Amino acid sequence: MYHDPGKPVHKIIEERARESPDKVALVYEDGTELTYKDLISKAKAVANLLYENKVRKCDTVFLIMFNRPEFVTSLLGALYAGARVVIVDALTQKEDLAFQLNDSAPKVVLADEEVLQRESETLKGYAVLTEKDLSSASGEHEVVVGYEDDARVFYYAGIAGRTMQVIHSHRSFTGAIMPLVQAEGINANDVSLVTVPLTHVLGLDAALLSALVSGATALLLKKFNMDKIKEMVARRSPTYLVAVPLVFQTLMKEDEEFVKSLGQSLRWAMSGGAYLPPDDQRRWEELTGKPLLQVYGMTEAPQIFATTPEKHKIGSLGFPLPGVEALLVNPETLEPVEDQGELLVRGPQVMKCYPDPEENSKAFVEVNGKVWMRTGDILAKDEEGFYYFRGVRKRMLKYKGYPIFPKDLELILLKHPCVAEAEVVGEPAGEVGQIPVAKVKLKEGCKATPEEIMDFVNKRVAAYKKVRKVIILE
Structure with missing residues (x-):
């Protein structure tokens, strides 16, 4: 059963700040620490800075930053300002970047100084605020938003098979995080180690925000770096780690003894974003003595399935998270099948829409009197209800x-x-x-x-x- 808090993500985190204002929410690799009180105060100051730069409710703010505390306060600040936040990978450049800027027409761009220097020509003509501007932001501002209002936009349209806007409301943003939190029992005593980009749902939702909505602590790295990881772990022992398979493979290849030591504090680790070879999954569990879970989803519907420490099988993507309905169908006829077929889903994390009506008509279909989202992925299901990845129909x-x-x-x-x-x-x-x-x-x-x-x-x-x-x- 999914318990929908009925609140936007930034308001859930604000509740945690009221409960434990002095609890450390975020620790960055350079030693910077932000309490929950700091986090909300800085976010509202960013919202005020955006207001001073003429951002009003439903305007678009373009966020292109590497992992850093300012990314988190920028995201929350834009939400407080009532803006729709376009979240873009900091590696995006030139024509890709120009297309996304032109397509989304942002009122303000929030960028790293590093990104601004690299893409100065492409960003010419846009109002750009960097971490230097954010550090001097003051005051506070807040706009009341509706649960169905646009909250965030990504440019990873896997079902459409080309780069276009994937629009999430505040409802589906909250719905992307809370089912995973509820299924895995993430709580205020947890510490999450965040090594993957926050510009992707695995890093943002499953690794970072799962901790912040729970009143836990997130350890944030700019990017994967073995020495930085060891420093961070020595500073605070993580209780869970969510990352792509390559992170787990690299950790095991570079230092098995360190991986063994992680088992002393981790409750579990979780892999997502790509195929996890069963042998790597078994090896991690042998070294740490703790389960390496899997999470499955996509930009259009983050965190649909996962395994849990209590319900776990090597090689399986898991089972539908709370609130998720899953249906396997013949991909040509959309007739329901039992064992293997294209996955259709319904759930709180499913996107609001694409901006293209034609693409929406392809992504959303009616089967058995209900509207479902097509994933384009072929999955199989065993007799215990565990799902397994078998291939893709979409071009990706x-x-x-x-x-x-x-x-x-x-x-x-x-x-x-x-x-x-x-x-x-x-x-x-x-x-x-x-x-x-x-x-x-x-x-x-x-x-x-x-x-x-x-x-x-x-x-x-x-x-x-x-x-x-x-x-x-x-």
């Missing part, structure tokens, strides 16, 4: 847990003056997942080398989206 690659949409890269390839046709496919690449490989046909009489074409694309996209190989076809 995963590299180090990052989603890559071939369609996006194909559109850039077609802008090259010599490319007549282009297809991007995924090539298996071991622990990192898949790498994008481009197959192209050149226009008649036009000459270009694979290296030239690859350079043309890779100058325009984030590092994780880069094409790693170009094949020129006859």
Whole structure:
């Protein structure tokens, strides 16, 4: 049973601040600590700064930062200001960034100084506030928001198969976090170790906000770094860790003794975002003596399934979280099936919509008198109700847990003056997942080398989206 608190995320965290104002909410890798009182005070000061910069209710604020305390206060501050927050990976650059800025039309951009320097040309013409501006913010401001109002937007549309807005209301934002918190029993005594980007739902919802809505403490790293992790763990012992499979694989490869020591404080760890090999899952559990759980979801519906310490099987994605309904269907006919099929879901975390009515009509379907969201993933279910990943229908690659949409890269390839046709496919690449490989046909009489074409694309996209190989076809 899902217990919906009926409140936006920032108001739930504010409740924790009233209960325990001096409790440490956030510890950053440089030693910075924020209590719950600090966190809310700084967030409301950011909201006031946004108001001074003419942000009003339902305006769009563009948040592009690496993991840092200012990311958290910026997000909460934008919510207090009543804005819809577009959350963008700090690695996004050039054409990708220009598209998202133009598409979302933000009133204000909240960016790292590092991002501003790197993307100064692309950000020209936008009102940009950096961590330096946020550090001097003062006062407080708050706008009352509705539960159905837009809260956050991501540009990872896995079901649509191309980059477009995935819009979440305050209801679905809360609904993405609380079912996981309730299922795993996360509470004020917990300490979460956050190593993955907050610009992705695994890092933001499952790792960070699951702690903050529970009155727990989050240990925040800018990015995965073995030495920083060891320093942070020595400072405060984490009780849970949510990360992509590559994090667990790297930890075990680099220092098994350290992994063993983590077992002394961890209650459990959780993997998500990409395929977790069963052998890695078993090895982690052998070393730590604690379960390595799995969580499954997508940007359109974060945290749908998970295993728990009490209900856990190697290789399984788990079972529907509280409030989630799941249905397996024949992907061609949408007729319900028992053992294996495309997953349809209903639940509190399902997105509000895409901005494109045509894409919404593809993503949402009616079966047995109910409206469901298609996931595009093929799952199987065993006799105990555990689900297992079996494949995808949608066109999407995963590299180090990052989603890559071939369609996006194909559109850039077609802008090259010599490319007549282009297809991007995924090539298996071991622990990192898949790498994008481009197959192209050149226009008649036009000459270009694979290296030239690859350079043309890779100058325009984030590092994780880069094409790693170009094949020129006859």
